[in-house]
Amino acid sequence: MPIGVIINVFSVVIGGIVGAAAGEKLPDKFKNELNLVFGACSMGIGINSIVLMKNMPAVIFAIVLGSSIGLLIRLGDKINRAALLLERPISHLIKNMKPKMPEDEFQSLLVTALVLFCASGTGIYGCLDSGMTGDHSILIAKSVLDLFTALVFACSLGYVTSIIAIPQFIIFLLLFLCARIIFPLTTPDMIADFKACGGILMIATGFRIAKIKMFPIADMLPAMVIVMPCGSLWTSIILPLLTS
Numbered sequence: 001m002p003i004g005v006i007i008n009v010f011s012v013v014i015g016g017i018v019g020a021a022a023g024e025k026l027p028d029k030f031k032n033e034l035n036l037v038f039g040a041c042s043m044g045i046g047i048n049s050i051v052l053m054k055n056m057p058a059v060i061f062a063i064v065l066g067s068s069i070g071l072l073i074r075l076g077d078k079i080n081r082a083a084l085l086l087e088r089p090i091s092h093l094i095k096n097m098k099p100k101m102p103e104d105e106f107q108s109l110l111v112t113a114l115v116l117f118c119a120s121g122t123g124i125y126g127c128l129d130s131g132m133t134g135d136h137s138i139l140i141a142k143s144v145l146d147l148f149t150a151l152v153f154a155c156s157l158g159y160v161t162s163i164i165a166i167p168q169f170i171i172f173l174l175l176f177l178c179a180r181i182i183f184p185l186t187t188p189d190m191i192a193d194f195k196a197c198g199g200i201l202m203i204a205t206g207f208r209i210a211k212i213k214m215f216p217i218a219d220m221l222p223a224m225v226i227v228m229p230c231g232s233l234w235t236s237i238i239l240p241l242l243t244s
Contacts, residue, residue, distance in 0.1 A: 005127060008172065015153075015154065038206075045141050052199075058233070062227035125138060128194070189235060194231075
């Protein structure tokens with residue numbers, strides 16, 4: 001059962017409602033410094049996952065190759081365009097609930113929220129990990145962060161933030177179900193390397209949240225797809241050649 005997915009979705013709904021009700025009562029200093037805390041938490045979760053790594057060369061190769069593929073095909077731009085397509089029906093659905101702010105500013109902020117909640121490296125990693133291993137801890141930890149992140153977004157976007165939970169649930173559930181199909185084809189070492197790869201993305205996400213360094217997280221996502229095949233090739237073909 002996708003317990004982690006459900007908890008994550010509800011955290012966005014609740015955060016959106018509370019943030020919209022709070023409105024502009026939260027000071028900017030509170031919002032900005034809370035983002036630093038979010039960044040540190042994301043890094044901590046990432047470090048906890050990286051220590052599970054079994055085949056470092058395979059994981060590093062997957063990160064470099066996957067990121068190169070993402071940058072070459074401009075995956076980040078494609079995800080932003082997909083978010084723009086989602087923004088239109090959401091804006092139409094809640095046209096009478098929009099806060100009083102310029103239309104272009106509202107659209108830009110909504111697209112940012114859609115990408116953050118529906119296509120973040122942490123969310124994708126968490127759903128796949130939850131589906132493959134039954135461990136919901138990454139998604140539950142993400143839910144705590146998303147609760148407050150949604151609250152902060154809702155201070156500007158209003159109740160629209162809660163509606164983002166609908167596409168988020170659809171995307172995360174599909175990822176969860178796909179992961180359950182993949183799991184029988186994996187080994188414990190492949191799962192450990194997958195977690196380590198996700199951990200590296202989470203550290204990069206932490207730097208981005210804290211606005212220390214804007215890593216291209218969306219462009220790094222292909223690494224999550226190729227890390228397990230890379231680990232399998234390393235242990236079955238390359239490593240025996242090196243040790244023979």
